[in-house]
Amino acid sequence: MIITICIGSGCHVRGSRKIISILQDLIDKYYLEAKIELEACFCQERCTEGVVIKIDDVMVTGVSKENITEIFHQKILEVFTP
Ligand code: FES
Structure with missing residues (x-):
């Protein structure tokens, strides 16, 4: 699985580094760590x-440090998990 986090300026300001x-x-x-790869990407035009x-290819918006654990x-x- 690949999780991509937007680090464009809009998402950066909203805390993508913390996420x-x-x-x-x-x-x-x-x-x-052997199963999930974290990648950063630039602006996805949903700032x-x-x-x-x-x-993977499913976009999730409105992610914050408050809800990322639940999303995870x-x-x-x-x-x-089986
Ligand atoms: S900066 Fe993340 S969608 Fe534009």
Whole structure:
């Protein structure tokens, strides 16, 4: 799985750097480093809906440091737990 986080200026201002670090911690916590790759991308032209991330090819908007853990559990961790 590839998770892409927008680091364009709009999403940067909304905290994409913090989201990357929370995701990195969650990936470490669940030992998923061999299964999940984090990538950064430039503006996805949805700045007003940032932070924008993509989980494989599925775009998720409105990501924040408050909801990223829940998104991780619902959309990411679920894929790897039987
Ligand atoms: S800066 Fe992230 S969508 Fe534009």
